[in-house]
Amino acid sequence: MFEEITKQIKEIKEIVVVTGAGVSQESGIPTFRGKDGFWKNYNPMKLATIEAFYENPKLVWEWYNERRENIFSAKPNQGHKAIVELEKYATVTILTQNIDGLHQKAGSSNVFELHGSIMKIKCTVCNFKSSQIEKFSQIPPLCKCGNMLRPDVVWFGESLPQDVWKNAIAKASQCDLMIIIGTSLVVSPANTLPIYAKQNSAKLIEINPEKTEMSSKMDLVLRKTGAEILPKLISIFKEN
Numbered sequence: 001m002f003e004e005i006t007k008q009i010k011e012i013k014e015i016v017v018v019t020g021a022g023v024s025q026e027s028g029i030p031t032f033r034g035k036d037g038f039w040k041n042y043n044p045m046k047l048a049t050i051e052a053f054y055e056n057p058k059l060v061w062e063w064y065n066e067r068r069e070n071i072f073s074a075k076p077n078q079g080h081k082a083i084v085e086l087e088k089y090a091t092v093t094i095l096t097q098n099i100d101g102l103h104q105k106a107g108s109s110n111v112f113e114l115h116g117s118i119m120k121i122k123c124t125v126c127n128f129k130s131s132q133i134e135k136f137s138q139i140p141p142l143c144k145c146g147n148m149l150r151p152d153v154v155w156f157g158e159s160l161p162q163d164v165w166k167n168a169i170a171k172a173s174q175c176d177l178m179i180i181i182g183t184s185l186v187v188s189p190a191n192t193l194p195i196y197a198k199q200n201s202a203k204l205i206e207i208n209p210e211k212t213e214m215s216s217k218m219d220l221v222l223r224k225t226g227a228e229i230l231p232k233l234i235s236i237f238k239e240n
Contacts, residue, residue, distance in 0.1 A: 082231045176203070181207045
């Protein structure tokens with residue numbers, strides 16, 4: 001199947017790359033559900049729901065600030081950089097479940113953050129949003145309107161930003177190739193993206209060291225990390 005897909009590379013014009021926490025693991029950012037993941041020592045319902053935030057905003061903010069420090073110091077790995085290089089050979093759209101901003105830091109130009117960004121904040125009441133990275137003088141920080149600020153991320157039980165999700169569906173529905181990297185795609189609605197791609201007869205490639213529930217639906221499965229295999233995949237585009 002690998003040979004079959006590579007023969008079609010000249011015909012591939014639209015590529016959608018769907019990424020999860022695994023693509024950033026080699027940048028020093030732990031995954032959520034792996035054996036060394038973020039959720040190993042924390043109950044997500046105590047840290048990543050709006051109910052948890054209102055119950056203990058200081059705890060939630062302290063945890064997110066710790067994550068922010070880790071993410072701010074992280075650098076894109078070879079997987080992120082290879083995706084940037086892929087733009088030389090096709091139109092590339094990234095649909096990421098990550099909130100770390102490493103795709104943008106690497107230089108990718110068309111990134112849709114399905115679950116928001118840890119780099120951004122928003123008010124819990126008014127329409128205020130900001131992407132200014134700052135250290136807050138008090139925890140939890142307050143908006144000018146007097147209400148609490150929160151990380152601008154999608155928590156469990158919350159809907160994805162509708163404009164972002166509509167664009168994600170549109171891009172998935174028109175791609176020739178979807179590359180799914182470092183995600184088990186167990187979270188809805190992101191797990192429906194391959195279905196939209198298949199409706200356009202797109203080929204599906206999964207890059208993940210571990211088997212997932214989606215593996216059986218893939219045209220090609222590569223049991224490597226993104227940093228390991230993506231540069232090799234890009235080399236095929238160069239040769240064609």
